[in-house]
Amino acid sequence: MKKIKVIQFGLGPIGLESLKLAAEQSWLEIVGGVDIDPAKVGRSLADLTGVAALAGARVHPTLEALFAAVGKPDVILHTAGSSAATSFAQMRPALEQGVSVASTCEELIFPALKTPEIARDYDVLCRNSGARIAGTGVNPGFVMDILPICLTGVSREVRSVYVERVVNASTRRQPLQAKIGSGQAPDAFRAKFAAGKAGHAGFQQSVALLAHAMGWKLDEIRESCEPVVATSRVVTKFFDVAPGQSLGIHQKCVGLSGGETKIKLDLQMYLDAPLPHDAIVVKGRPDLNLVLNGGVAGDDATVAALINIVPRLLAAAPGVRLMTELAVPAWCNPAGPAV
């Protein structure tokens, strides 16, 4: 089997994790990276990741510079932001040349929700060039959308879908603990969430993807987020939270159709959250009640989802693709994936 040539776009913590996992795959050939950080441009990927095998691959400041230096890859692993509009624009030079993109961009889980015209334009562009672009991840991208959707594959009838996820943020990396408002004053966090600058990204996209897969036209998607406030001191590796300060978030998102709540997602992500788990309840025929004890750990699993999507993405028809249009997700054996 011919190796799939990949590049890593975005060399933050998730991008570097993605590179390390990609480097373990015998079926992938990493030919370079792209990052705007002048401190990274020109350095070797071995230097940035500690993976000696990547010594020959370097960081370029732009896609154009990378293409000029090493030629076109087959796929770009994109880990550079949450906005679909920005991600599309970043990937334009690649998509125009028929290079496909697997992305952790949260809004790309369902890009038609916030940017329908842009999604349509890029879909046309991709169909013309032969490229595919799709967003993936754990949440959004799996626990609260693809996994419940897959579960309904055995449903005769689905009346509603409920998913809850409880994450113990104490076990997660510093940026995540910061993002959920750890140690902040609850009102300061509320103001940030209201301004769209805090909270879990991609929640509404999960609701939209679920509704799309179930064939439900939603009248409204409602989202809310409240800080979880410490009642006693909580100390993690990164934060020391006093009583009255925020420990994290309790975020909810519902999808309504004809006055009925068809979809309800409930996310609790805070320091020292007890009993972390993911749970899915499908009301229908049959009723389905799924629990993932301990939940799906985020960061490890996010880069796994990104790498695992690659062969499925390349097997799909050109266009802006949804995860529901790709073959069933599955782990890719480093020795070579089944697809």
Place this chain on the structure above:
Amino acid sequence: MKKIKVIQFGLGPIGLESLKLAAEQSWLEIVGGVDIDPAKVGRSLADLTGVAALAGARVHPTLEALFAAVGKPDVILHTAGSSAATSFAQMRPALEQGVSVASTCEELIFPALKTPEIARDYDVLCRNSGARIAGTGVNPGFVMDILPICLTGVSREVRSVYVERVVNASTRRQPLQAKIGSGQAPDAFRAKFAAGKAGHAGFQQSVALLAHAMGWKLDEIRESCEPVVATSRVVTKFFDVAPGQSLGIHQKCVGLSGGETKIKLDLQMYLDAPLPHDAIVVKGRPDLNLVLNGGVAGDDATVAALINIVPRLLAAAPGVRLMTELAVPAWCNPAGPAV
């Protein structure tokens, strides 16, 4: 959207349930049925199902007779046996003409396991004619293969997969209670299992599909089945089981590679089994631990899986297809599926 023309091949209990569910779908048009039973041939499907809307569709004795009478359908819903070789042969007249087939045939979950040459021949035939054929269902087809496979979509590493399923057979139809040996002498059941005439069909195919998806070459698949023996009297709607007689089965199937147990499936299906559930344990990175409380009810869900696969099957490339090659399973809204 143009309706998809379907016919039902096999009009036993599952076939009739399939027809009833198909009749609820606005996106399907049922044009006929096929069954060898002379008592059914010529009758209307309305008569057989009680669904008045099917008054115009009749039972034909063969595919050829049906095609001659009403033309070629787009898809055949096939519920007529467990043997891949037999199912392929039954479907040959359709596949040769480019008509696709969704089947509950257990061996079609992974037809290359028992009949690799036949599967290869039919794959060529389908690629030439433009037809697709795939097996689906709940078990095999979902709980012990597709669902754990989907779960590994967020895995960086998978070392082993364990699935257990406990079914309370008291809640199931008579043929299933009979099939698992209810009320039989344990030794009589053992002899039947050894002769391949009892037990759960498709277990080895689930193991083979899982191994294929994980990229594992198995050296051996080992299957065993023991009767579960009543310690006190158990009475169901269909059986009255005395102490010492069989209540059902405890069947196991393992897949070994290089001396390691990579896959282990464990099925308990017996009268009055307590705490019915499905559970999946993936050892890897991350470890994943899934429980479906109450499990997935079999018969309702089997016909649901069959109908839900139709749009995904038609969107796939021609050939003998595996469920892992189709888009993520999902419920099809009777108003029209998303795919």
